[in-house]
Amino acid sequence: xxxxxxxxxxxxxxxxxxxxIVVVSGCAVPRLPSLFNLTSAxxxxxxxxxxxxxxxxxxxxxxTVSHQESLNDARRAQIEEMYRDDGEPSRRKKPTALDALAPxxxxxxxxxxxxxxxxxxxxxxxxxxxxAIYDRALAAQGEERLRLLGEASAKYAEAADRWPESALxxxxxxxxxxxxxxxxxxxxxxxxxxxxxxHHTNSxxxxxxxxxxxxxxxxxxxxxxxxxxxxxxxxxxNPARPWYDTDGHAFRVFDRIRNDDPTGRLADDATMAAxxxxxxxxxxxxxxxxxxxxxxxxxxxxxxxxxxxxxLKTKLLTYLGWDxxxxxxxxxxxxxxxxxxxxxxQAEKEKEFLARAAAEVHFKKAERLWSLGRYYExxxxxxxxxxxxxxxxxxxxxxxxxxxxxxxxxxxxxxxxTPPQPVPWLAxxxxxxxxxxxxxxxxxxxxKSSKQx
Numbered sequence: 001x002x003x004x005x006x007x008x009x010x011x012x013x014x015x016x017x018x019x020x021i022v023v024v025s026g027c028a029v030p031r032l033p034s035l036f037n038l039t040s041a042x043x044x045x046x047x048x049x050x051x052x053x054x055x056x057x058x059x060x061x062x063x064t065v066s067h068q069e070s071l072n073d074a075r076r077a078q079i080e081e082m083y084r085d086d087g088e089p090s091r092r093k094k095p096t097a098l099d100a101l102a103p104x105x106x107x108x109x110x111x112x113x114x115x116x117x118x119x120x121x122x123x124x125x126x127x128x129x130x131x132a133i134y135d136r137a138l139a140a141q142g143e144e145r146l147r148l149l150g151e152a153s154a155k156y157a158e159a160a161d162r163w164p165e166s167a168l169x170x171x172x173x174x175x176x177x178x179x180x181x182x183x184x185x186x187x188x189x190x191x192x193x194x195x196x197x198x199h200h201t202n203s204x205x206x207x208x209x210x211x212x213x214x215x216x217x218x219x220x221x222x223x224x225x226x227x228x229x230x231x232x233x234x235x236x237x238n239p240a241r242p243w244y245d246t247d248g249h250a251f252r253v254f255d256r257i258r259n260d261d262p263t264g265r266l267a268d269d270a271t272m273a274a275x276x277x278x279x280x281x282x283x284x285x286x287x288x289x290x291x292x293x294x295x296x297x298x299x300x301x302x303x304x305x306x307x308x309x310x311x312l313k314t315k316l317l318t319y320l321g322w323d324x325x326x327x328x329x330x331x332x333x334x335x336x337x338x339x340x341x342x343x344x345x346q347a348e349k350e351k352e353f354l355a356r357a358a359a360e361v362h363f364k365k366a367e368r369l370w371s372l373g374r375y376y377e378x379x380x381x382x383x384x385x386x387x388x389x390x391x392x393x394x395x396x397x398x399x400x401x402x403x404x405x406x407x408x409x410x411x412x413x414x415x416x417x418t419p420p421q422p423v424p425w426l427a428x429x430x431x432x433x434x435x436x437x438x439x440x441x442x443x444x445x446x447x448k449s450s451k452q453x
Contacts, residue, residue, distance in 0.1 A: 123163035130155035149183035366396035383417030
C-alpha cells in the first residue's frame with residue numbers, strides 16, 4: 001500500500017505527534033469533575049428510611065449544592081473581572097504546521113495544534129476550579145487535605161499553561177507552588193516556583209518564593225545528611241524528596257535564590273547555607289569560593305564574621321603543600337589581619353584560634369621556602385638555593401627551618417651556581433637560544449613620526 005505524501009498526511013502526523021508529546025510531558029492534566037455535577041447525589045430516599053426523611057435530606061443537599069454553585073458563580077465572576085484578555089483572540093496569528101516546528105515554538109505550537117494552546121476563557125475556568133478545590137482543602141484535614149492540595153496544584157498549573165505571559169499565569173504558578181509546598185510535594189513546588197521566576201522575573205511573589213525555596217533546600221540537606229542515598233538509588237516513593245541527588249538539588253536551589261534575586265533578603269543567607277553545607281561535606285574548595293563571594297558581594301551581611309572566620313579555615317585546608325600555589329597561605333594571612341581589624345569584639349573571643357592560624361601560616365610559609373631551597377640544592381643549582389635560604393633567614397628567622405638553612409649556606413661556597421653540562425657535545429648539536437635584541441638602547445630615544453607630531 002502506497003502512503004500519500006500530501007499536506008493532509010503531514011498535518012495528521014504532526015497532530016498525532018503533538019498529542020503524544022503533550023500526554024507524555026504531562027501538559028494535558030485530566031479535568032476534575034465539576035462541582036456543578038454534585039446535584040445528582042442523594043436525589044431519592046434511602047432504603048429503609050421514610051419518604052419524609054429522604055425528602056428532607058434531598059432538600060438539604062440541593063440547598064447546599066445551590067449555595068456552592070452561587071459561590072462558584074461569584075468566584076468565576078471575580079476571576080473574569082480580575083483577569084481580562086489583553087487583546088482580541090481573532091487578531092492573534094494562528095500558527096501553521098511550519099510555524100509550530102520552529103525551534104522556539106515547538107512546544108507551544110504542538111499544544112495549539114492539538115487543542116491545548118492559549119485560551120484565556122478556559123484558563124479562567126480552570127483558575128476558578130482550582131480556587132474551589134483549594135478552599136475545600138483548607139477546610140479538610142489529614143490525608144484528604146493533602147490529596148485536595150495536590151489536585152489544586154495540578155489545576156493551577158493547567159490554568160497557567162493555558163494563558164502564558166499573563167497576570168493569571170503569574171498567580172496560578174505561584175498558587176500551584178504553594179499548594180504543592182503545603183502538600184509536601186517539594187520537587188513539584190520548586191518546579192512551579194522556577195517557572196514563575198523564569199516567566200515573571202520581577203514577580204511580586206519573589207520574597208515568598210525565596211522563603212519557600214530556602215526551606216526546601218535546607219530540608220533536603222537535612223534529610224540527605226540523616227539518610228544519604230547511594231548514587232544508583234532512584235526515589236520512587238517519597239514525594240517530598242527528589243528522584244536522586246538530593247543534596248545536589250538543594251545546592252541548585254540555593255544557587256537559584258542567589259541568582260534570581262541577588263539583592264533579596266535571603267541571598268546572603270542562601271550563600272552562607274550553601275557554603276556551610278559544602279564545608280560539612282568536605283568540599284572545602286567550593287566552600288571557600290562561596291565564603292569569598294559572600295565577603296565580596298554582601299559587605300553589610302550579618303554573616304560577614306562567619307564568612308571571614310570559616311573562610312580562614314578553608315584557606316588552610318585548601319593549601320596543598322610547597323609544590324603548589326602559595327595563594328591560600330597569602331589569603332589566609334590577610335584574613336587574619338582583616339578579622340582583627342573589622343571584628344575586634346568577635347576576634348577577641350576567637351583569639352586563640354586566630355593566633356594558632358597565624359602561627360600555622362607563618363610555619364608553612366617558612367616550610368615552603370625551605371622546601372624550595374632544598375629542591376634547588378638537590379639539583380645542584382646552588383645560586384637559587386642560596387636565594388631561598390637567605391629569604392628564609394630574613395623573614396622567618398624564628399623557625400627551625402631558618403637554623404637548618406643557615407647551616408647549609410656555607411656548604412655552597414666555591415661551588416658553581418649552576419651544574420655543568422654533563423654531555424656538552426650533545427647540547428652543541430642544538431641551536432643556542434638567542435637573546436632578544438632591544439628595539440633601541442637606553443641612551444636612545446624613539447623618533448616620533450610626522451603623524452605623531
